[in-house]
Amino acid sequence: MRGPELDPEAPFDPGAVHAVSLSNGLRLRVLAERGWPTVSYQTFFQVGSRDERPGITGISHLFEHMMFNGAARYGPKEFDRVLEGRGGHSNAFTSTDLTVYHDDFAADALEVVADLESDRMESLRIDDAVLEQERAVVKEERRLRTDDSAFGLMEEQLEALVFLAHPYRWPVVGWMADIERITRADCEAFFRSAYAPSNAAVYLVGDVDPDRALQLLERRYGHLPARPPLARTPGDEPEQRGPRQAIIGFPAEAPAILVGWRGPAARSPDSLALDLVQACLAIGEASRLRRRMIHGGGAVSVNASWGWRIDPGVFMVFAELPPGGRADRAERMILEEVARLADRPVAGAELRRARALLRSALLHELGTHHGLAQALGQAEALLGDWREAARALGRYEALGPADLRRAARAWLDPARRSTVILDPREAR
Amino acid sequence: MSGVVQPPLVRERLPSGLEVVVARRAGIPLAAIRLLLRAGSALDPPGRAGLASLVALSARRGTRRLPGERLDAAVEATGGELGIGVDEDAAVAGLSVPVGELGRSLGLVADVAATPGLAPAEVARLRRREVAGLAHDASEPGVLADRALLRFGYGDHPYGHPSEGLARDLRRTTRAEVVAFHALRWRPSRATVVLVGPIDVPAALALVRRRFGGWRAAPGGDLEVAPVSRPRDRRVVIVDRPEQGQAQIRLGFPGLPRASAEHAAGVVAGAVLGGGFTSRLMEAIRVDRGLSYGVRGRFASARAGGLFVVSSFTKVESAGELVRVALAELARFADEGPTAEELDRMRAYLGGLHPLSLETHEAWAEKLVEVELYGLGPDEVTGFRERLAAVDAAACRALSARSFGGEGRLVVAVGPARRLAPQLEHLGPVTVVAPGAVM
Incomplete structure (x- = not known):
């Protein structure tokens, strides 16, 4: 240890x-x-x-x-x-x-x-x-x-x-x-x-x-025979030319909304910047979406997730609304907060908070043998080098407000969002 | 197989009655902080299910010195996230902070405990949010099954409602009740601070004295929860969700309090029956029949008592078969107990999991909270292997025969009642309830 x-x-x-x-x-x-x-x-x-x-x-x-x-x-x-x-x-x-x-x-x-x-x-x-x-x-x-x-x-x-x-x-x-x-x-x-x-x-x-x-x-x-490499499935994706939306009918008492964007591949430097964007938006009670939607807006919960992948990942924001809550209003709040990040640089204290939260999470992850092995494997699979697992903390420190703004602009464009709404009425 | 080395524990009791336990431990440069408050949901007054939880949520939303957003900013500037979890026996505040931030963070936790703001607007907002959150939970079949198990497994006992509360009770809970519960139940004489990490112990104790030294409470409030009584009848409860394709299943039987001398036997018996991937239930239900993705069986124990619980799920048309197979396995175990091979394997398995479960400062802090809350012995960690070794087949069989070999038995199923009732009605009188009855 x-x-x-x-x-x-x-x-x-x-x-x-x-x-x-x-x-x-x-x-x-x-x-x-x-x-x-x-x-x-x-x-x-x-x-x-x-x-x-x-x-x-x-x-x-x-x-x-x-x-x-x-x-x-x-x-x-x-x-x-x-x-x-x-x-x-x-x-x-x-x-x-x-x-x-x-x-x-x-x-x-x-x-x-x-x-x-x-x-x-x-x-x-x-x-x-x-x-x-x-x-x-x-x-x-x-x-x-x-x-x-x-x-x-x-x-x-x-x-x-x-x-x-x-x-x-x-x-x-x-x-x-x-x-x-x-x-x-x-x-x-x-x-x-x-x-x-x-x-x-x-x-x-x-x-x-x-x-x-x-x-x-x-x-x-050592004695296992070598075998031909796996043939990969092509993964080309056409450009998204406007917002997409789906409504799901489900027997529930209250609505929910999930908004997503196609992000970069893990190897892009913007992946780290989007980790910080995620922390600013919805990690911790002082995050922008928690403050706006939960403490101030009547939402039950709001979370953001940004999962790194070999090919483009998906940046998601999920919110649960109270019975009768309006999904369009919730979507507007999410888009406004994302736009603020794309329009104006985050303040120094907010960026330090985001870095500190990610640092704690990373130290916890690397604090067990299981977590360390997992981090080495993920770094090699997604980034091509297990050494990257040791470099993440330093890389967050090197990113500034302009990097977050650039990443939010590049990847969280409202015109390229996809929205899924859970409509409890549809199931009645 | 190597054992677990326990870091030295340093204890102190402040004049207010607050207990402090500090463990210095090498590792990542974060300190785990816990504040254990013996103020769980079993102390919710009748008709106010969820009050203890609402108090904890409200306290987290700001202190007299630092209203909500300023408290959030102060906590999270260090990378910590302060949460207060509530179960039937306790509220536990916890966070991890860089070692150099220990003093400031302890000050924030002390303020939350001693002088929360409990602002009327915040209490009202949280109450609305909790009720709305329950509306979401009402469409989660697993949540409905767990709630029905508590409601019908514990009956009128204070453990018979979920810690998150019931919507009808939360709606009528007042801010005055929140303030009164805090004043009566959150008191230093019923609280323990636990610190674990690469910390300077004398300095950490001095910080606790300084930050928590001013916390005082009026006398009173030392209420113990009555022991759980054993259910003696058989019944079937179906929570009706006509649209589900899969039924959630729970079986409940009499169990044990956490501090019981039979706890180790319960751990071993639970593991043989329903722990890991080789348990009897897993083999019978998943491996041999493909009935479910998962099945668990264990003694779920709290301070005043517990239940033996089996949890699983299967497509609606297989619900009767899954329950039949599970009950047959339990009956066979109550008759025969574990085999010698099972005993050896499970002792090795549980002994191996033990160090894996204590690898981090956070895990140690949680374990020390458990020791304090349930009044466990000083050898709870170091004596674990010896206690496992002392469990024999007769002890497992005797405990099992008393728990699920008797008459007390609850079967809960969540799904379409019209299709489930015919599969389960031979197991006892069937009660069909709407999801709202347990929310």
């Missing part, structure tokens, strides 16, 4: 990361953090919904479920049983860009975890019974998070408005008809291409000896 003398501008030492690429293309990154007896072991596959095609949307996510159901050395139901028996737990997530498997465990279980992970990467079993079981589970997940959820439906609709052509227009979980359509042959083809070693990286952070850990990983993964 890092000591109290830590330099706040470098939350971990990038020079301490041991980085190796195997001949099959698999990347290994190991960071020893010896102060606490746990390890985080994360495998990032560079595949998500952006790599899918219509007809089998959701296959990346469905396949994530398949990965827990047995391989050559560890059979069905054994992965979690063995890991839990050694004091660890495991989970995974799929996003538009990535599929990530993360194991967190007591340090002495490292050998077993490397064996479990390399086994399923090498020789996953894919059979019809497992596919049918996981298909049913994923359909329940979709019902929970989307079909019976007001926000889930709104978010799904917003992505489909913001993107006409890019694969980001379909949901990560997939359309229900596609989830039902995916075959075992689809899964086998997906495994061969998307789970090739050259499309993956392993991040190990925690109480380990880095040299021995690297030797272990090389032993477990």
